[in-house]
Amino acid sequence: MILAIVxxxxxGAISAIFGVGGGFILVPVLNSALGIPMNIAVGSVVSYVLGPATTALLYRNVQWTSWRLPLILSGGLSVGVFLGGSTLNFFTHSETVSIDAETLVLRVYLGLLSALGMFSLWESERATRFRPIPRGWLNRILLPPVIRIRDWNNRTLSVPMFVWFGVSVGFLSGLLGISGGLLIVPGLLYLFAVDAQKTVVTSMVVVWxxxxxxxxxxxxSGNVDIKLVAALLAGGTIGARVGSSIGRRLGSQQLRRNFGILAICTAIFVAIRLSISASR
Structure with a gap:
């Protein structure tokens, strides 16, 4: 447990520096470096994230009006989380499939982190050239029913597109043990062109x-180790305080570029772990 705290x-420090959840790093490291079973690593990490998420929500004093977008997403999120968690349990206990839960989760992590890392590097490079990426890619697809959100500059929103976005985020969260903020923030910013401030608040609510x-x-499902969760909370809380002081000194473009490098490095670590497993 001392290693888990470290x-x-x-x-926790890295999460505070970049303003993202640390599940995408914790799950592969707990499984690959500490030998914790994948289902236990995933279940314990999402339980750990609930602590900081609750604290952040209470500290921010989020108003009820900020729950509108998350509540629209909540139906899709619930379905997605159930499907993702059920998929993990199926591959953990099934003897009829050729791929186990550990390999499945690591492969999905490899693809997701590679995509996010390359996107962050591409986006930061365009920002330095004053050529921002166009936003609102899915706003052009107005599948009925359509609603108009007053707090969103009275723009229209396709409910099915938004719900399916929630299903996707929930599925990956339930399968991988991530909080969802890693996907919600770029998704709302670039797919739906939500205001940056509203994106942050919405992400906090969705993460919770x-x-x-x-x-x-x-x-x-029995995937949560209470002792491991307590160790993660102890180490993560102290690390978050250290990381917060470092993160304030970095500019936004530098943060995005460094996050892209971090995601790519984590993807390389996962790829090495997969290649070692395949060679056995």
Missing amino acids: VAFFV LVSFQSTILHAW
């Missing part, structure tokens, strides 16, 4: 909803 400290739902699902 890992959580460094991951996803963490709460995932914790219940994985606890019900």
Whole structure:
């Protein structure tokens, strides 16, 4: 458990520096470096994330009006979390499939982190050239029913597109043990062109909803190790304080570029772990 505290400290610091959840680093490291079974790593990490997510929500004093977009997403998120968690349990306990849960999760992590890392590097490079990426890619697809959101500059929103976005985020969260903020922030910014400030608040609410739902699902399935969660909370809390002071000194473009490098490095670590497993 001491190793888990040390890992959580460094991951907590990294999370605070970049303003993202640390699940995308914690799950591969706990599984690959500390030998914790994949289903336990996923379930324990989402339970750990629920603590900081609750604290952040209370500290920010989020108003009820800020729950509108998350509540529209909540139906899709719930379905996605259930499907993701059920998929993990199926591959964990099934003897009829040729791929186990560990390999499945690591492969999905490899693809997701590679895509996010390359996108962050591309986006930061365009920003330095004053050529920002066009936003609102999915706003052009207005599948009925369509609603108009007053707090969103009275723009229209396709409910099916938004719900399916929630299903996708929830599925990956339930399967991988991530909080959802890693996907929600770029998704709202670039797919739906939501204002940056509203994106941050919406992401905080969504992270809490996803963490709460995932914790219940994985606890019900027996995937949560309470001692491991306590160790992660102890190390992550201290690390977050250290990382916050470092993050204030970095510019936004530098943060995006460094996050892209971090995601690519994590993807390389996962790829090495997969290649070692394949060679056995």
